[in-house]
Amino acid sequence: MARRIVIVGPAYPLRGGGMATFNERLAFAFQEAGDEVDIVTFSLQYPSFLFPGKSQYSEEAAPKGLRIKVLINSVNPISWVRTGNYIRNLKPDIVIFRYWLPFMGPALGTIARIIRRNKHSRLLAITDNVVPHEKRPGDVSFTKYFLRACHGFLTMSRAVQQDLQRFEPTKPNLYLAHPLYDNFGATETKEEACAALDLTPASKYVLFFGFIRAYKGLDLLLKAFADPRLKQNPNMKLIIAGEFYEDAAPYKKLIDEHKLQEQLVLRTDFIPNAEVRHYFCAADLVVQPYKHATQSGVTQVAYHFDKPMVVTNVGGLAELIPAGEVGYVVAPEPDAIANAISEFYASDKASFFAQNIKHHKKQFSWNNFVKGVYALAAEV
Numbered sequence: 001m002a003r004r005i006v007i008v009g010p011a012y013p014l015r016g017g018g019m020a021t022f023n024e025r026l027a028f029a030f031q032e033a034g035d036e037v038d039i040v041t042f043s044l045q046y047p048s049f050l051f052p053g054k055s056q057y058s059e060e061a062a063p064k065g066l067r068i069k070v071l072i073n074s075v076n077p078i079s080w081v082r083t084g085n086y087i088r089n090l091k092p093d094i095v096i097f098r099y100w101l102p103f104m105g106p107a108l109g110t111i112a113r114i115i116r117r118n119k120h121s122r123l124l125a126i127t128d129n130v131v132p133h134e135k136r137p138g139d140v141s142f143t144k145y146f147l148r149a150c151h152g153f154l155t156m157s158r159a160v161q162q163d164l165q166r167f168e169p170t171k172p173n174l175y176l177a178h179p180l181y182d183n184f185g186a187t188e189t190k191e192e193a194c195a196a197l198d199l200t201p202a203s204k205y206v207l208f209f210g211f212i213r214a215y216k217g218l219d220l221l222l223k224a225f226a227d228p229r230l231k232q233n234p235n236m237k238l239i240i241a242g243e244f245y246e247d248a249a250p251y252k253k254l255i256d257e258h259k260l261q262e263q264l265v266l267r268t269d270f271i272p273n274a275e276v277r278h279y280f281c282a283a284d285l286v287v288q289p290y291k292h293a294t295q296s297g298v299t300q301v302a303y304h305f306d307k308p309m310v311v312t313n314v315g316g317l318a319e320l321i322p323a324g325e326v327g328y329v330v331a332p333e334p335d336a337i338a339n340a341i342s343e344f345y346a347s348d349k350a351s352f353f354a355q356n357i358k359h360h361k362k363q364f365s366w367n368n369f370v371k372g373v374y375a376l377a378a379e380v
Helices: 018-032 077-090 102-118 139-147 158-167 190-197 218-224 249-257 273-282 297-304 334-347 350-363 366-379
Strands: 004-008 036-044 068-073 094-099 122-127 152-155 173-175 204-209 236-241 264-267 285-288 309-312 327-330
Touching (some): 004 077, 018 297, 077 102, 094 102, 094 139, 102 122, 102 139, 122 139, 122 366, 139 158, 152 158, 204 273, 218 334, 236 273, 273 297, 285 297
Parallel strands (some): 036 068, 122 152, 204 236, 285 309
């Protein structure tokens, strides 16, 4: 049975990183299942004084084959009413909100309440975070306002599911693992990737990928690279690929303090989708040294490209990484991170991990995720 589905959240023309990419890929997955899908996104996501990056808008081409309506201004209540009425009149069977930040609670909560007036649509939320990484006044009340407007919830982390149950203990919620990011192109050889990035393929490359924020622990990884086992190997390089979403000065101070300049490949502008595969295919190992976390889409990009990982045992990161099978799970400490990187190269486990990854990643399909959405919608 074909369904009418609306996804509410970041999408083109926003340069939303993993979340926009996820929403667009999810829309394609519903289309592949035979559903009619619309995405409703933001004309303004953040006021400029709240946005930490250089630009909120993409310079890439629009994704082909998707209907994307640009409607929501996060700080303009008139747009919330207009958006709510637009979706209410569509009478979709399922509306899926992406909720990741309490700041969005008033806008999304108001839109949801208006949609509910059609007494037909089932309102679900994919809650990336319920308790935010960086706390601000109003977080709890904004989150409650949004959650109370929804019929049910999906989480991609057991840790978030536990947080959610403190806010909404009686409404249905379902854990579904984050599907693979399989939309960044085919795997290429290390030599091809290095040629695209103007890197030397003979070097050993460790990758830190994604927006740089305090909770992601890049400072821990830089301190790990000051470990003599890594620092004294001239072929050992750390690729930092992602835009600073906070002051870069403390990181530059660490680099200077530990004299790491020769070990680093700094690509700290926004990485377009078309270039993502080059970074993962050039790397031997992907490291996520987070200090706290819920889930990370970086994991599912690494899985797609069969790359072993080092993750810290915080939040939901370790849920998807069987330690010793597809990578390492360590404490969020420089010594522990350095130990794992050193052991990976010393034991020559790249092929062993890659073979395990090929088997393990089969469970992370978009088809499974879509079926989970249908099941939850039927329950509420």
